[in-house]
Amino acid sequence: MSDDHETAELQTLPLDAWHRAQGARMVPFAGYWMPIQYEGIVAEHEWTRTHAGLFDVSHMGQLLVSGEGAAEALEALLPGDILSLKPGRIRYSMLLDENGGILDDLMVTNVTPEGGTPTYYIVVNGATKWDDIAHLREYLPDEITLTHLEDQALLAVQGPEAANALRRVFRDAMGDLKFMQGTAFRFGEIEIGIGRSGYTGEDGFELSVPAEHAETIAGRLCAEIEIKPIGLGARDSLRLEAGLPLYGHDLSPDTDPISAGLGFAIGKRRRADGGFPGAERILGLIESGTETKRVGLTLDGRLPAREGALVYAGDEEVGRVTSGGFAPTLGHPIAMAYVASGHAAEGTELEIEVRGKRLPARVAPMPFVPHRYYRGN
Amino acid sequence: MARYFTEEHEWIDVEGETATVGITDYAQSQLGDIVFVELPGVGSAVEKGKDAAVVESVKAASDVYAPISGEVTDANAALEDDPALVNSSAEEDGWFFKLTIADKTQLEGLMDEAGYKSFVDGL
Numbered sequence: 001m002s003d004d005h006e007t008a009e010l011q012t013l014p015l016d017a018w019h020r021a022q023g024a025r026m027v028p029f030a031g032y033w034m035p036i037q038y039e040g041i042v043a044e045h046e047w048t049r050t051h052a053g054l055f056d057v058s059h060m061g062q063l064l065v066s067g068e069g070a071a072e073a074l075e076a077l078l079p080g081d082i083l084s085l086k087p088g089r090i091r092y093s094m095l096l097d098e099n100g101g102i103l104d105d106l107m108v109t110n111v112t113p114e115g116g117t118p119t120y121y122i123v124v125n126g127a128t129k130w131d132d133i134a135h136l137r138e139y140l141p142d143e144i145t146l147t148h149l150e151d152q153a154l155l156a157v158q159g160p161e162a163a164n165a166l167r168r169v170f171r172d173a174m175g176d177l178k179f180m181q182g183t184a185f186r187f188g189e190i191e192i193g194i195g196r197s198g199y200t201g202e203d204g205f206e207l208s209v210p211a212e213h214a215e216t217i218a219g220r221l222c223a224e225i226e227i228k229p230i231g232l233g234a235r236d237s238l239r240l241e242a243g244l245p246l247y248g249h250d251l252s253p254d255t256d257p258i259s260a261g262l263g264f265a266i267g268k269r270r271r272a273d274g275g276f277p278g279a280e281r282i283l284g285l286i287e288s289g290t291e292t293k294r295v296g297l298t299l300d301g302r303l304p305a306r307e308g309a310l311v312y313a314g315d316e317e318v319g320r321v322t323s324g325g326f327a328p329t330l331g332h333p334i335a336m337a338y339v340a341s342g343h344a345a346e347g348t349e350l351e352i353e354v355r356g357k358r359l360p361a362r363v364a365p366m367p368f369v370p371h372r373y374y375r376g377n
Numbered sequence: 378m379a380r381y382f383t384e385e386h387e388w389i390d391v392e393g394e395t396a397t398v399g400i401t402d403y404a405q406s407q408l409g410d411i412v413f414v415e416l417p418g419v420g421s422a423v424e425k426g427k428d429a430a431v432v433e434s435v436k437a438a439s440d441v442y443a444p445i446s447g448e449v450t451d452a453n454a455a456l457e458d459d460p461a462l463v464n465s466s467a468e469e470d471g472w473f474f475k476l477t478i479a480d481k482t483q484l485e486g487l488m489d490e491a492g493y494k495s496f497v498d499g500l
Contacts, residue, residue: 037409040409040410041409041410041434041435041436042410042435043410045435233436236436237435301413302412302413302433302460303413303415303433304412304433304438306438325435325436326412326413326433326435328410328435355415355431
């Protein structure tokens with residue numbers, strides 16, 4: 001999510017006018033004008049942690065992959081166990097290059113209708129979607145259909161009060177979802193796809209709605225007392241506290257899933273059988289361990305360490321910060337960094353260099369702020 | 378006491394040979410929630426147009442340039458404990474540093490309050 005497009009090339013999202021009417025400050029991001037904040041990043045961050053926030057993530061790519069053999073075809077491109085993913089279930093995965101480098105991270109939902117053609121709904125990052133689509137078109141077999149749902153908006157509603165607020169609006173139609181489950185329903189004339197997942201560490205949902213109805217839905221949701229619109233700024237600070245990596249910063253073709261700490265996304269069967277891009281290297285890394293690891297770092301004081309800051313153990317440079325900032329929930333700065341595995345154990349005391357100063361930092365478990373996903377009773 | 382403004386969104390209060398420097402309310406509103414302010418050391422020399430301070434908001438770090446040259450005589454210690462003072466009171470309690478003015482001619486051409494207001498309105 002890092003490419004800088006010229007302003008002239010920037011596109012607008014379906015909710016552009018709505019954001020501006022809500023008082024958003026709009027900035028270029030991933031090729032679009034997007035809301036960075038409304039009332040302020042800290043206030044929006046805290047609102048999401050205590051109530052619920054509406055995030056417009058319509059810049060992300062929404063894709064459908066369908067056809068007999070779609071699961072097998074996807075398994076040739078990503079390391080997740082797609083064959084065992086039941087209809088209505090969501091799984092986190094990654095597109096990998098032939099070396100096992102990460103081309104993108106994504107969410108796959110099995111949306112196969114009962115007795116129908118195998119169909120998977122995939123959400124990919126905005127800045128990488130065109131490359132992802134090209135990659136999928138090149139490597140998916142001809143009999144598999146790839147559809148880019150360009151006329152769909154994507155709205156995330158995140159926070160401890162999200163479920164209550166959504167249930168008041170959509171009633172029983174939205175079903176009884178647990179974390180990483182999805183379904184589709186009709187709201188009046190509007191067909192809505194919904195998944196219980198998100199990027200804040202809170203309980204929450206993502207709603208795929210037709211672009212022409214995005215304003216109606218966004219307005220209806222923000223009419224609920226618990227829900228306020230939240231910008232990209234708070235989205236970033238929330239995901240950082242939740243320990244969730246951001247593609248283009250914490251993940252790239254130069255990182256592999258094991259160094260990135262995403263080994264959980266490689267299913268047991270996939271570890272045994274391989275058959276995904278870079279499998280040989282990745283399975284070797286699982287066996288032998290990696291040279292570097294993505295770790296969380298907590299800092300004392302208030303001065304944040306940002307992306308690119310170097311990490312030291314004494315005089316030795318042992319790593320680099322890939323995301324960092326001030327954590328509003330915690331009241332101190334936090335960061336993600338790749339550090340040499342010998343310095344990656346929890347509690348290891350390190351230093352980060354910021355403008356010539358060495359800031360003490362400690363390797364900390366992630367998430368920094370506990371996840372509060374709804375997994376049922 | 379005269380107050381000057383720069384196109385870099387700083388204000389300068391001049392009293393005799395001493396100037397107090399801060400960032401404008403417009404600047405703080407653009408930066409968003411400020412979590413840390415790095416100020417120049419007392420006794421250090423700052424040079425017009427060069428880095429003098431750094432403002433860290435939740436989102437990013439931003440340099441603050443010295444609007445005029447001089448020797449720093451005081452830095453606002455209150456910002457250490459409460460950097461959000463810059464958000465709540467940018468043009469008063471959230472001042473950054475004081476300096477002895479090296480060259481008063483550097484004040485020529487800076488804007489007054491009305492000039493700065495129309496400058497911001499044009500942005």
